[in-house]
Amino acid sequence: MGAPPSAPPAAGELLALGSDHSIPGLILQAGLVVQGVMAALALASVVTWAIIIEKSILLGRLRREIRRLAATGADRGQGEGLAARIHRAAAREWAEGREPGESRTEYRERIERAMRETLAVALRRAQSGTAFLATTGAVGPFIGLFGTVWGIMGSFQGIAQMRDTSLAVVAPGIAEALLATAIGLAAAIPAVIGYNRIARGIAGLRAEGLEAISAIGARLSARPPRGGEVRAAE
Numbered sequence: 001m002g003a004p005p006s007a008p009p010a011a012g013e014l015l016a017l018g019s020d021h022s023i024p025g026l027i028l029q030a031g032l033v034v035q036g037v038m039a040a041l042a043l044a045s046v047v048t049w050a051i052i053i054e055k056s057i058l059l060g061r062l063r064r065e066i067r068r069l070a071a072t073g074a075d076r077g078q079g080e081g082l083a084a085r086i087h088r089a090a091a092r093e094w095a096e097g098r099e100p101g102e103s104r105t106e107y108r109e110r111i112e113r114a115m116r117e118t119l120a121v122a123l124r125r126a127q128s129g130t131a132f133l134a135t136t137g138a139v140g141p142f143i144g145l146f147g148t149v150w151g152i153m154g155s156f157q158g159i160a161q162m163r164d165t166s167l168a169v170v171a172p173g174i175a176e177a178l179l180a181t182a183i184g185l186a187a188a189i190p191a192v193i194g195y196n197r198i199a200r201g202i203a204g205l206r207a208e209g210l211e212a213i214s215a216i217g218a219r220l221s222a223r224p225p226r227g228g229e230v231r232a233a234e
Contacts, residue, residue: 037147045187052194070212089114108221137192144184151177
């Protein structure tokens, strides 16, 4: 006698056989809402990495400029780098000399204030764009979770329509949904790390810059401008 004919596969098994469980397949099989969430998070991840790379290059350049500022003395105003701009700002105030009735401390403060303003402008430019990193780090996981919840709701709706509670029916939809959370975390984690590193880097550059500015201000305020006289006696 021949073997008895096997039972036809259930609808859930047919669905599982026709499903692509690779990551690209899960993305293509996901619903429009989940695909939209994945696309938004993938775009946020690309922008995040672009900001991190750009800021890393910029902070490296600013670090070299601030070290040059501390090492070159008080009268190196050539070029267009940050160190040269700070030196020129100090030189303008120094060349004016002390105003009548202005103490040496006030004169030094005026010179340093001009340098601090130039430094602050450069650091504000370096900080631009980091708000996007903070936002991505804060909301990325929740956007991914929204896609996950939406995808799981679709899976349970499929169970109700097919009247089949087998894992083969539920698993593909849940895998698609969980992939949205994974993409959200993949966008959020680098954003948080990058934001913290950039914030620490800017804070360190500000401290180094202010220290160099203080030293330059002390040197410049101790002597009158070349070819001029101090406008007021001590």
